Amino acid sequence: MRSGHMQRLSRSGAPPQLPGLYRFMIAVGATMVGLLLTGLLAPLLGGSFFVFALAAVALSALYGGLGAGLLATFLAAVGFCFLFLPPIGSIRVQDPRDSLRLIIFLGVSALMSGVGASLRQSLLQTRTRLAERERVDRSAQERAVELLESTSDAFFSLDRRFLVTYLNQEAERVLGRKRETLMGRNLWAEFPEAVGSSFQHEYQGVMTSGRPVQFVEFYKPLQAWFEVRAFPTRSGLSVFFRDISEQRAADQALRDSERRYRQLAAELEQRVRERTAQLASTNEELEAFSYSVSHDLRAPLRGIDGFCQAVEEDEESTLSPSARGYLERVRRASTRMGQLIDDLLSLSRLSRAELRRQPVDLTALAQAVLAELAAREPGRDVELRLQPELRVDADPQLLRVLLENLLGNAWKFTQRVERARIELSAIRKEGRIVYCVRDNGAGFDMKYADKLFTPFQRLHEAKDFPGTGIGLAIVQRVAHRHGGQAWAESAPGQGAAFFFSLESGAPEGGPV
Numbered sequence: 001m002r003s004g005h006m007q008r009l010s011r012s013g014a015p016p017q018l019p020g021l022y023r024f025m026i027a028v029g030a031t032m033v034g035l036l037l038t039g040l041l042a043p044l045l046g047g048s049f050f051v052f053a054l055a056a057v058a059l060s061a062l063y064g065g066l067g068a069g070l071l072a073t074f075l076a077a078v079g080f081c082f083l084f085l086p087p088i089g090s091i092r093v094q095d096p097r098d099s100l101r102l103i104i105f106l107g108v109s110a111l112m113s114g115v116g117a118s119l120r121q122s123l124l125q126t127r128t129r130l131a132e133r134e135r136v137d138r139s140a141q142e143r144a145v146e147l148l149e150s151t152s153d154a155f156f157s158l159d160r161r162f163l164v165t166y167l168n169q170e171a172e173r174v175l176g177r178k179r180e181t182l183m184g185r186n187l188w189a190e191f192p193e194a195v196g197s198s199f200q201h202e203y204q205g206v207m208t209s210g211r212p213v214q215f216v217e218f219y220k221p222l223q224a225w226f227e228v229r230a231f232p233t234r235s236g237l238s239v240f241f242r243d244i245s246e247q248r249a250a251d252q253a254l255r256d257s258e259r260r261y262r263q264l265a266a267e268l269e270q271r272v273r274e275r276t277a278q279l280a281s282t283n284e285e286l287e288a289f290s291y292s293v294s295h296d297l298r299a300p301l302r303g304i305d306g307f308c309q310a311v312e313e314d315e316e317s318t319l320s321p322s323a324r325g326y327l328e329r330v331r332r333a334s335t336r337m338g339q340l341i342d343d344l345l346s347l348s349r350l351s352r353a354e355l356r357r358q359p360v361d362l363t364a365l366a367q368a369v370l371a372e373l374a375a376r377e378p379g380r381d382v383e384l385r386l387q388p389e390l391r392v393d394a395d396p397q398l399l400r401v402l403l404e405n406l407l408g409n410a411w412k413f414t415q416r417v418e419r420a421r422i423e424l425s426a427i428r429k430e431g432r433i434v435y436c437v438r439d440n441g442a443g444f445d446m447k448y449a450d451k452l453f454t455p456f457q458r459l460h461e462a463k464d465f466p467g468t469g470i471g472l473a474i475v476q477r478v479a480h481r482h483g484g485q486a487w488a489e490s491a492p493g494q495g496a497a498f499f500f501s502l503e504s505g506a507p508e509g510g511p512v
Contacts (some may be wrong), residue, residue: 023064024071030056031075035083050105053080057109061116068114076143077106097323100311105309106471111300122256125458133278140271147264159236160207162187174243176222188191199228206230206237216244292314305331316331355395355481362399362435366424369403371410384412384424390435394482394502402478406498408438413441414498432501452488474498 034056053076061069081091085098093099154174156167156189164182188195198217212231228241308327362387414420423438455475479486490496
């Protein structure tokens, strides 16, 4: 069942691997659809008619790779020159503003092609790893069945109604019954002589207590003594048994069985080592991916910003106000994307960072964070009410990240209040210590509180209060890493109160 689930996940989570021709056909088709939609909706799109072309480029790169994305970029550029940019019907562009827009489109499309192709490659690699893991699990299951069939012990398994669910070949030989005549049958109905014997008593005891048992009992119909080992399972009972009528043969069989068990234990240990190595490899891949995001994606952003700046400086006398506006929008977008990359990396690192708990002076840490905020805006007058000597048992680095986001939000959302106030306190609620950062700023409507700690969900316009929408998600992640949680209470125009708990540190937390 587990392998089947992983197979469904891999099939739904990654784009299919298409032959080369089909990839480029997708690029051509997507570009044609994008151009058609642009032509139909051009009056409504105004200056943003590249949006469908960018969507076609992204789709082509995701399903066809870098080559398909670049092909879609080229076809879209030619189509715009020929169909939409004067002179219509020619690939020449007369208006410098149109040329600039086309250059920006080519740069953004090339970047999207690279990102889409990288995402596609990552998804395909993930699908390959999941398929390999499924194969390993299936192989392990087959080895387990093979081991049960090759063991010298007779073996059968029962469900909780004592219906036979499996027996190996040795059990068939010892019991003198074919597998087909016992599968799905009640054990006591098929072996009525065992009713009331130690067999029934011990098996029912294992079912009831959940503890394994080992015993020796004589079974009269077969005129043989059996050594029996019964183990509880999730579905019922697993039974290993052997004929020990001849002690020498029984001793030898016991040694063989022990060797088999040691082999099984060694295989299980090997699987644990392999899984540990796979986990370490996955962590290394995550680190490598973070490095790629941190470095490889920044270079194109710096290039976009630098080229836009160069165009502004070199063509200052020829640029129209609208063209300068376009360049400013591109540079602001690249700066915002850089901030998003930083925040996403921070959110990712929080999940992998080792938690190092130690005593922390929460009040002093908050004072340091607020001093940094005040140094950035020395002209602001904010009343600070910090409960003294708040101490917690937490990771100081992660706790500083949490306070930087909560106090930074309080500082930001009180900037339009005449007498701004920020508070830090601790209360006891439902038997645990809860910490609160409160302000008298803009506040928010509680009907949107379920979106508050979700990445990229913002409750205020960016033009009013800038930000990336990651900060509160980071706060929630830090609280969860400490075994606690975070939540908020607010009303529009009445400020906000953000609460967080550090569950494991509750006995030492709070005021002293």
